[in-house]
Amino acid sequence: MSHTVKQIADALGLAAEGDLSLSIRAAAEPGMAGPEDLAMAMSPQYVEMLNQGEARAALLWQGAPWQDMGLEAAVFVTRPRLAMAGLSRVFDPGQGLPQGIHPAACVEPSAMIGEDVSIGPGAYVGENVRIGDRSIIGPNCVIGMHAQIGDDALIRDSVSIGARVRIGARFICQPGARIGADGFSFVTEEVSTTEAARKTMGDSGLAEGQPYVRIHSLGAVSIGDDVEIGANCTIDNGTVRDTTIGNGTKLDNQVHIGHNCKVGNHCLLCGQSGLSGSVTVGDYAVLGGQTGVADNTSVGTGSILSGATKATSNVPAGRVMMGYPAVKMELHTEIYKAQRRLPRLARQVAALQKAVFKDGDSD
Numbered sequence: 612m613s614h615t616v617k618q619i620a621d622a623l624g625l626a627a628e629g630d631l632s633l634s635i636r637a638a639a640e641p642g643m644a645g646p647e648d649l650a651m652a653m654s655p656q657y658v659e660m661l662n663q664g665e666a667r668a669a670l671l672w673q674g675a676p677w678q679d680m681g682l683e684a685a686v687f688v689t690r691p692r693l694a695m696a697g698l699s700r701v702f703d704p705g706q707g708l709p710q711g712i713h714p715a716a717c718v719e720p721s722a723m724i725g726e727d728v729s730i731g732p733g734a735y736v737g738e739n740v741r742i743g744d745r746s747i748i749g750p751n752c753v754i755g756m757h758a759q760i761g762d763d764a765l766i767r768d769s770v771s772i773g774a775r776v777r778i779g780a781r782f783i784c785q786p787g788a789r790i791g792a793d794g795f796s797f798v799t800e801e802v803s804t805t806e807a808a809r810k811t812m813g814d815s816g817l818a819e820g821q822p823y824v825r826i827h828s829l830g831a832v833s834i835g836d837d838v839e840i841g842a843n844c845t846i847d848n849g850t851v852r853d854t855t856i857g858n859g860t861k862l863d864n865q866v867h868i869g870h871n872c873k874v875g876n877h878c879l880l881c882g883q884s885g886l887s888g889s890v891t892v893g894d895y896a897v898l899g900g901q902t903g904v905a906d907n908t909s910v911g912t913g914s915i916l917s918g919a920t921k922a923t924s925n926v927p928a929g930r931v932m933m934g935y936p937a938v939k940m941e942l943h944t945e946i947y948k949a950q951r952r953l954p955r956l957a958r959q960v961a962a963l964q965k966a967v968f969k970d971g972d973s974d
Contacts, residue, residue: 612636612704613634613635613636613647614634614635614701614702615631615632615633615634615635616629616630616631616632616633616635616649616668616684616686617631617632619635619649619686619698619701620686622697622700622701623686623688623694623697623698623701624697625686625687625688625689625694626686626687627684627685627686627687628677628684628685628687629668629677629678629682629683629684629685630668630683630684631684633667633668633683633684634647635647635648635649635668636648637649637702638651638670638698638699638702639651639664639666640660640664641657641660641661641663641664641666641669642660642661642663642664643664644661644664644665644666644669645664645665645666646665646666646667648664648666649666649668649669649670649686649698650664650666650668650669650670651669651670651695651698652669652670652671653670653671653672653688653691653694653695654672654691655672655675658680661680662680662681666682667682667683667684668682668683668684668685668686669682669685669686670685670686670687670688670691670694670698671685671686671687671688672687672688672691673687673688673689674687675687706747706749706765706767708729708731708747708749708750709729710727710728710729711728711729711730712724712728712730713730713731713732713734713750714732715732715733716730716731716732716733716734716735716736716748717734717735717736718730718734718735718736719736719737719738719739719740719756721738721739722736722737722738722739722740722741722742723739723740723741723742724736724742725741725742725743725744725745725746725762726744726745727744727745728742728743728744728745728746728747728748729746729747729748730742730748731747731748731749731750731751731752731768732750732751733750733751733752734748734749734750734751734752734753734754735752735753735754736748736754737753737754737755737756737757737758737774738756738757739756739757740754740755740756740757740758740759740760741758741759741760742754742760742764743760743761743762743763743764743780744762744763745762745763746760746761746762746763746764746765746766747764747765747766748764748766749766749767749768749769749770749786750768750769751768751769752766752768752769752770752771752772753770753771753772754772755771755772755773755774755775755776755791756774756775757774757775758772758773758774758775758776758777758778758791759776759777759778760772760778760782761778761779761780761781761782761836762780762781763780763781763782764778764780764781764782764783764784765782765783765784766782766783766784767784767785767786767842768786769786769787770784770785770786770787770788770789770790771788771789771790771791772790772791773790773791773792773831773832773848774791774831775791775831776790776791776831776832776833776834777831777832777833777834777853778790778834778838779834779835779836779837779838779858780836780837781836781837782834782836782837782838782839782840783838783839783840784839784840785839785840785841785842785843785844785864786842786843787842787843788840788841788842788843788844788845788846789843789844789845789846790832790834790840790844790846791831791832791846791847791848792845792846792847792848793827793828793847793848793870794826794828794847794848794849794850794854794869794870794871794888795847795869795870795888796825796826796828796850796870796888797823797824797825797826798823798824798826799821799822799823799824800821800824801821803821804819804820826850828847828848828849828850828870829848829849829850829851830848830849830850830851830852830853830854830870830871831848831849831853831854832846832847832848832849832853832854832855832856833853833854833855833856834855834856835855835856835857835858835859835860835876836858836859837858837859838856838857838858838859838860838861838862839860839861839862840862841861841862841863841864841865841866841882842864842865843864843865844862844864844865844866844867844868845866845867845868846867846868847868847869847870847872848870849870849871850870850871852871854868854869854870854871854872854873855872855873855874856868856874857874857875857876857877857878857894858876858877859876859877860874860875860876860877860878860879860880861878861879861880862880863879863880863881863882863883863884863900864882864883865882865883866880866881866882866883866884866885867884867885867886868880868885868886869885869886869887869888869889869890869906870888870889871888871889872886872888872889872890872891872892873890873891873892874886874892875892875893875894875895875896875912876894876895877894877895878892878893878894878895878896878897878898879896879897879898880892880898880902881897881898881899881900881902881918882900882901883900883901884898884899884900884901884902884903885902885903885904886904887903887904887905887906887907887908888906888907889906889907890904890905890906890907890908890909890910891908891909891910892904892909892910893909893910893911893912893913893914893928894912894913895912895913896910896911896912896913896914896915896916897914897915897916898910898916898920899915899916899917899918899919899920900918900919901918901919902916902917902918902919902920902921902922903920903921903922904916904921904922905921905922905923905924908922908923908924908925908926909925909926910922910925910926911925911926911927911928911929911930912928912929913928913929914926914927914928914929914930914931914932915930915931915932916932916933916937917931917932917933917940919935920932920933920934920935920937921934921935921936921937922936922937923936923937924936924937934946
């Protein structure tokens, strides 16, 4: 599929100059761009690479001297990464799954399938499931009974969505995600060793080991509109109420959301971050990679937890946190600087001790 320079500029809402009728088949890095590629040279640092390729048209920064670069056309960006988002949308070829239900798929008769839906081979759609218009269910997916999926969903291969899960419109789910597993909830008949240690902040005392009794998950998972779930994410059902994820929130690969969690709107949870049970995350919060949040704590609206941060207590709104246990970023930086000075301070203390004791002996 090809697009003219004008069509690309219009789709991105950007200005363009030169021969706007040039046909473009793909986006490419500047040094590898061919005559039918649009070179992505959105800052002056890419000029030398642009000369190594054969592009006739390019995405350039505002005011770039495109004619001096030997180009025939140029599209001018104001915010490069935003332009990249639009360009990737224009040229995304999709997964190529044809419309309709594949003969190797199993769809229960009571399922309600919208218009122009694609269901791939090996997929199973359970009883009373609702799938919205133009949705794509990839190969080997499982959609549990009474689940609801909104319009324009893209659910990649080998995703499982449990019973009674509710998902809004324009949902994107990468391969291998598991939505609607039972929560990790167990209890002992008497006070357990873990409970005793947590209460005393010490050892487990005289508490004895006991077998665990399973708490079943009666809730499900509720997901808003425009949510994206990364590959191999796991989202657990709530114990009584649903685990919830708000509109526009994005989860990177291998993120874990525990039972009863409530994640707000337009949050970012980066790779391998995890929420224990009953965590609340406010709107627009960002959790860096390998971040962990302890159970029954909250992360405030607009707060940021940097990579590998471990939050063991509530995080106020708008706060930037680092470290384990999590503290303010500026405090963590001071602590880190102090730690770097510890070997030198130890040497200084040792020298002072030696001098003091030597003087004491001479008296």
